[in-house]
Structures are given as C-alpha cells and as structure tokens.
Amino acid sequence: MKENQAICNSCSNENCFIKKHIHLPNMQSYIEKKHSFTCKKTQQFIIEGAPIQGLYFVQKGKVKTVKTGINGREQIVRFTTNGDTVGFRGFGTSNRYLIGAYALEDTVLCNFNNEVMLDILKNVPEFTYDMMLFYAEELNKSENNIRKIAHMNVRERVIDTLLYIHRKFGQTNDLINLDLSRKEIADFAGTTEEQVTRVISSLKRETLIKTVGKKIGLQQINKMKSEIMEHKYV
Numbered sequence: 001m002k003e004n005q006a007i008c009n010s011c012s013n014e015n016c017f018i019k020k021h022i023h024l025p026n027m028q029s030y031i032e033k034k035h036s037f038t039c040k041k042t043q044q045f046i047i048e049g050a051p052i053q054g055l056y057f058v059q060k061g062k063v064k065t066v067k068t069g070i071n072g073r074e075q076i077v078r079f080t081t082n083g084d085t086v087g088f089r090g091f092g093t094s095n096r097y098l099i100g101a102y103a104l105e106d107t108v109l110c111n112f113n114n115e116v117m118l119d120i121l122k123n124v125p126e127f128t129y130d131m132m133l134f135y136a137e138e139l140n141k142s143e144n145n146i147r148k149i150a151h152m153n154v155r156e157r158v159i160d161t162l163l164y165i166h167r168k169f170g171q172t173n174d175l176i177n178l179d180l181s182r183k184e185i186a187d188f189a190g191t192t193e194e195q196v197t198r199v200i201s202s203l204k205r206e207t208l209i210k211t212v213g214k215k216i217g218l219q220q221i222n223k224m225k226s227e228i229m230e231h232k233y234v
Contacts, residue, residue, distance in 0.1 A: 017134065026124060027127070030112070053111065056086040057083070058081060062178060063081070063084075065078040065100065066101070077188075154199060163225065171217060175217040180214065182197050182200070203224075
C-alpha cells in the first residue's frame with residue numbers, strides 16, 4: 001500500500017461522513033491525524049477477524065466488503081465507492097473486524113485509527129448523534145435485504161443485484177461502471193456462478209441487458225424493476 005495525501009478540506013465527496021462534519025469544532029485537529037494511502041486493485045486492506053484499526057473512508061475508488069459464510073465461502077455483503085465508510089461493522093462493540101475488504105480498482109483510502117475515532121465520538125456530540133443515525137439506517141437496510149432475498153428466486157436475485165450495482169455506480173456508454181466477474185455477482189446475489197451465467201444469458205436474449213466481455217449494461221431498466229416490484233424495489 002502506498003502512502004497518499006488526501007486533503008479533507010478540498011475533497012469533493014460531500015457524502016463522506018467526515019466531510020459532512022468538517023465544520024464542527026475541533027474536527028480539524030482530528031483530521032490532521034488521518035492516515036491516507038492507495039490500495040492497489042485486488043489488494044485486501046481489511047482482514048476478517050483481524051484487530052480493528054479504526055474506520056476507512058473511500059476518497060476515490062471502489063471496494064467490496066465480504067464475510068465468510070458456510071464452508072468458508074466469501075459472501076459479498078456490500079459495494080462501496082467515493083465517500084462511503086468501510087469497516088464500521090463491529091467498531092465499538094468488538095475488537096476485531098467482522099468483515100474483510102478488497103479494492104476493486106486502485107483506491108485511495110482515508111483511515112482514522114481507533115484512538116482518534118473514539119476521541120471524536122466522546123467529544124463531538126453532533127458527529128456522535130449522526131453516527132448513531134448512520135448505524136440505524138445501515139441496520140434497517142440489512143434487515144430489509146434479508147427479508148427481500150428470502151422471498152426472491154435466483155433470477156430475481158440476479159436482477160436485483162444488477163439494478164443495485166447500476167444504481168450505485170451508474171453507466172457510461174451503456175455499460176455499468178464496474179467490472180465484476182460472474183462469481184462476484186453470484187457471491188453478492190447468494191447463488192452460484194453457473195446460475196448467474198444462465199440468468200445473464202436469458203436476460204441478454206430478452207434484450208434486457210447487453211454484455212461486452214465482463215462488462216454488463218442495462219438496456220430496459222424499467223422492465224427489470226417491474227420483475228421485482230412485488231419485493232418493494234427501492
């Protein structure tokens with residue numbers, strides 16, 4: 001991992017939790033203690049079960065977070081990009097990370113270690129209150145996803161995954177701005193690589209999507225949404 005200087009004051013990520021609170025008293029002194037670095041594509045920067053080393057904030061790039069499931073298989077639980085927070089699962093309640101995290105492309109990360117984060121939480125009430133709301137929202141999302149996936153068949157789970165990735169990363173030249181293998185799509189959708197391949201082939205025949213190598217583009221988003229509407233697509 002390469003050291004990097006990511007400056008919060010000039011950062012364009014208005015959705016970043018740190019940037020949102022940069023105006024608060026004493027925040028500048030905490031920001032000066034931040035550690036920034038570049039993580040190369042495919043490199044792991046959080047190891048599941050390793051001692052917690054604070055929270056990470058994506059300054060630029062894309063990340064996948066994973067959790068080990070049945071038979072040691074890694075399940076992708078979240079994708080993150082510019083401004084998102086990584087490593088918050090277990091922070092404050094455990095001394096070890098409950099997830100692992102990998103860079104999906106060369107990614108600039110900002111890290112605030114345990115001591116700094118706990119100091120902020122103890123001394124900046126507005127930050128602490130907003131962090132509590134953030135955790136509540138993430139918990140609500142997780143519970144909704146569990147209920148939703150439990151009632152979806154394989155085709156619906158793959159469609160839901162493609163819509164989520166499209167919503168998260170957008171499209172350029174009719175292709176989603178993220179390269180994922182069929183296995184990675186399966187690991188997020190909770191199915192197998194073979195089933196994902198079959199569903200993608202079917203969606204292509206129906207002209208709902210197109211593919212160029214690993215890249216996928218959504219061509220009829222409304223039709224795809226309508227297939228999972230009963231599961232309260234948001």
